Amino acid sequence: MSSNPRLSVVVPVFNEQGNVAPLVHEITAALRGRTAAEGGDFEIVYVDDHSRDDTLAVLRQLKSEVPELRVVHHVTQSGQSTAVRNGVKAARGEWIATLDGDGQNDPADIPKLIAERAKSSPDVKLFAGWRVNRQDSGSKRWASKWANAIRSRMLRDATPDTGCGIKLFEREAFLDLPHFNHMHRYLPALMQRAGWKTVSVPVNHRARGTGVSKYNNLNRALVGIADLRGVAWLIRRGKVTRLEEV
Template sequence: MEKISYVIPVYDEEDNLEPLYEQIKSVCAKVGGEYEILFIDDYSRDKSLEIIKSLAEKDPSVKYIAFAKNTGQSAALYAGFQHASGDIIITMDADLQNDPADIPEMLRLYGEYDMVNGWRHNRKDTLSKRLASKFGNRIRNAVIKEDIHDTGCSLKVMRASMLKRIKMYKGLHRFLPAMMRMEGARVVEMKVNHRERYSGVSKYTNLKRGYEALYDLICVRWMQKRYLNISIRENNVGS
């Protein structure tokens, strides 16, 4: 482990950013080593970008990318992955529902595994959202032969070299465990804390999420079936 990049998509989270920053800094002090905190502002309509810039002015470890138009979470994550300088990438939401305090324990699993996926075992969401997520995960696992309980959990620890090889499309952030496995990653799931939203509102509805996830599921299954798994026995290239 040389450097950790915290990649955090942001869309209208002005009241959550400073508390999140402080919590991440506290974790960084415990973990030690080099790090960066990379915020990707997805064209927020509130003061999110202004707050991020203020944090960056006082702390050189804070970096940011600001989109020229609202593009979505997958695009924000992909931009973060491509611009992250760490060999480990940690993702989380900016709404304070993910708990940075889980990160040291997740890092203990890293090395033996290339991806540690959070599992919100005791979710603090509405009943309808919890039921929809549980149903969606079961369908997803059945179709793409996965065993992840909570692929939608944004708290993830991933090997950057594998992650950067993945070509992201809209909606595919929900399938990162499967996409990482296609790159040869060893994936494990860990129960993590989940907190009630401190401020702001959810950006998704069950109907929208369900429709998009079904469409994406078909695409991911197609990619799994068509993935080129090349194994070279020997060569004399470069000799």
């Protein structure tokens, strides 16, 4: 594995022991053997958010089998946004691809996002997955539909699906964004606030393989109200100043 990979795949996990190995092998299958121009030189950074099952043990075993795999472990549970940010901070690639650890995102879509980046202008810093065929329960799809509609109306981020875990973004641009709990749900709006463009890309979506979801409609709604107000305030107070050296 290169010490200077072009792409880092960051995967936050909490109690996903049954989904770790299949997803790691799918990531390597999707990315090994690709040319450098396509982001073939890669690493995988798993961030274990202090799991209470055997997730960490499975990851330790996989490290001996998968040379691209690196593992970061939270000493205390800190949440998905912090796990994503710590994974990005630990990553060595210039560009970051993220996946949810439950296996519902398809790693085969990562090359699709990379191809979209190759034909886009340099000021596009985020390529967000758009789940056009959701494989969730009816209540979850309904809640997501209304949440996306409310968010779009308040933030005007022109993004049909911000909850999709598969994304591709520039590491430096991401680390320059304001960090707060649940910020991973508002990346398009935050990137646009920073003066960058974003693109939504249709991607595959799958049913969860094993385990249970860590969220429900009620807790997402309660935190979402406060988050939306906060992000709207950030956008109103934001100012972008471009620099040039003389």
